[in-house]
Amino acid sequence: MSTIKILWVDDEIDLLKPHIMFLEQRNYHVTKCKSGSEAIDILDTEKFDIVFLDENMPGLTGLETLNEIKEKQASLPVVMITKSEEEYIMEEAIGNKIADYLIKPVNPNQILLSLKKNLDHSRLISEKTTSNYQQEFRKIAMELAMVNSYEDWAALYQKLIYWEIELEDIEDAGMFEILESQKNEANIQFGKFIEKNYSYWFDKDCDDAPIMSHTLFKNKIVPELSKEQPTLLVVVDNLRYDQWKVFEPIINNHFKKDKEEAFYSILPTATQYARNAIFSGLMPSDMEKLFPEYWKNDTDDGGKNLHEADFLETQMKRLSLTHLNYEYHKITNLKSGKKLVENFKTLKNNDLTVVVYNFVDMLSHAKTEMEVVKELASNDKAYRSLTLSWFKNSPLLEMIQMAQQLGFKLILTTDHGTINVKNPSKVIGDRDTSLNLRYKTGRSLTYDTKDVLVIKEPQSVHLPSISMSSSYIFAKSDLFFAYPNNYNHYVSYFRNTYQHGGVSLEEMIIPFVVFNPK
Structure with missing residues (x-):
């Protein structure tokens, strides 16, 4: 030196x-x-x-x-x-x-x-962090061999995220590769865990299922509501746990965290299933049966998330919460976000204000379709950075600041996460097969059994059937489905894009956080 x-x-x-x-x-x-x-x-x-x-x-x-x-x-x-x-x-x-x-x-x-x-600050921190992770690596490896409950999987995933964020600024590529391989191994084991346990969580005899999309509102949100303090519930679409952790410090400037918990998105980890389940308090097959006027299947024409406010109204009535004043707002662009900020003070009269913020979803979809965004979010570190940059400059942060000034309780959550897909898995289906890259539903699906979680009887996990013989397949780890036709073009186009709908820690284990104003 x-x-x-x-x-x-x-x-x-x-x-x-x-x-x-x-x-x-x-x-x-x-x-x-x-x-x-x-x-x-x-x-x-x-x-x-x-x-x-x-x-x-x-x-x-x-x-x-x-x-x-x-x-x-x-x-x-x-x-x-x-x-x-x-x-x-x-x-x-x-x-x-x-x-x-x-x-x-x-x-x-x-x-x-x-x-x-x-x-020596950077070097000392780098050496200390690397040394600490090396010690932790052995513990995580042991936990991976033993983890066998949904609580343990959530804790392990949060630990992996902690180290990923700690190590991301350290110029030690070898150490980061070790963490990546540990994450990949964790996702392989997690896929096996979900394959073994997911159906059981819907069994009437199961008394130990995690909080999931359809039980979140009743079990976690309702206990926070009161006439004494207005509540702002923000559902940031498609928000992964690591993205939440990088903008948590900004929210902590305005609110003190009361509780933070992980919950599980239902399968498919896709907006029309998971977010509708949050607002209806129902699983998809029950939504289809009870509210056919609101529910659309994958192969139906038209928007699949047009009735969240209607679903929320039915759940409020079912839970006898009609004494609470509430409003629902969906923000899909900058203009609608700014408009809600302008009118935010009027929301103080509500007991509950629900804001669905679609930006992260738009970002991940744009990443698939726009080369410039693909460049900006080329990996998880860059994707987190892009999310943080957006959040710092978004109307959402302005809303959160105003909510603090007006004495709101703040609840922040999401419907599902996303995963950066790396490897293709060939699938063949008929023309009625759904188009999502991380799950497929339809008849006569041909696939590689080692790559997927198969649900041959959709009703067993409360999913609707498009036809009598329909089944569902869900991609595991970082796989994405590709058809044999025009295979190479399809693979090069979608590889290294952010997708959702399948089985991974990133898509299924997601944050639920409650704050009170400082």
Whole structure:
């Protein structure tokens, strides 16, 4: 490692000889000077890694010197050292983007700590994070071999997300590859778990099923509602758990988190099934049977999510919640989002305001169809970053800020997640087969059995049948279905796009979060 060069500016520099010797014994090179003007001249001819700057000097003061340094080299870290604890000096120095602030007398270890913090920060964090993940890797590997409940799978997935976000800024490609392989292995095992347990969760004798799309409203949302405090329920379509975690800190500026839980999307993990199930409190076959005027199957013409408000009304009546005032809003573009922000104050009179926000869904679909978005969201890290950038600048954040000012409780959730599909799986069906890339329903489907979860009797998991002999297949892990006709073109077009409808941790395990205003 090259020697770190320090410029130390202090009119009493000779008194600091022990500090300088301490640093030079640790392979730091220190250049000494006694005034601000001398420091400016030295910086014109030499390069330094960091400056230690005394605040109280004759001639140019520390703050004046700091201003000149920053004009010349804005990114050079400057550590201000002062006898004074006056607040205005701290504020001036911090306003000028100092790297650190030390109060005299300083001891050599304080100086060393400041150097480590400012110059070795990224490397030390990288090494520490990598070391911690290496220890955690063995624990996760053991858990993967033993995990056998929906609670354990949710906890394991959240742990994998935690490490994925921790490791994403670390320049250690090998470590990230290890995590990716662990995620892939987890999805393979999760597919087997769902294959074994999913049907049982709908058995009348099952007394230990997870909260799922059709039970979320009754069991988790209703207990939060009251006449005493208005509630804003935001359903961000297609929001994965990792995307939620990257914009959580922004919401935490305005709300304090009361609870966070994972729940399971029903299959197919697609909007017309999962989101309608949330608002109706019913599984798809029950929606089709009880409300044929609202429900459309995959092969029917027309929009599949046009009656969420109607489904919500039927559920409110069924749960005897008609005493609550509520409104439903669906935001599908920037214009409708801004309009709702303009009228937001009127929503304070509601006990419940439901906002379905479709942006993430539009983004993931646009990624398939638009090369520019495909470039911007080329992997999960980029996809998270794009979601965060959108959220920071969205009408949704404005609504959340206004909700906090008006004393709303905030509930944030989604209908399902998405997965970046990498590998094709050949499938053959007739012309009535549904078109989704992660699930198919129809007659006479031909497929690779190892790639799919098969539901031969849709009624067993409360799914509608398009015909008497219809079955469903769901792609596992990161697979997507491709027809043999024009196979290569189809595969190159859809590979590395975000899709939903199948069986994966990313699509099925999703967030439910409750906040109260700060």
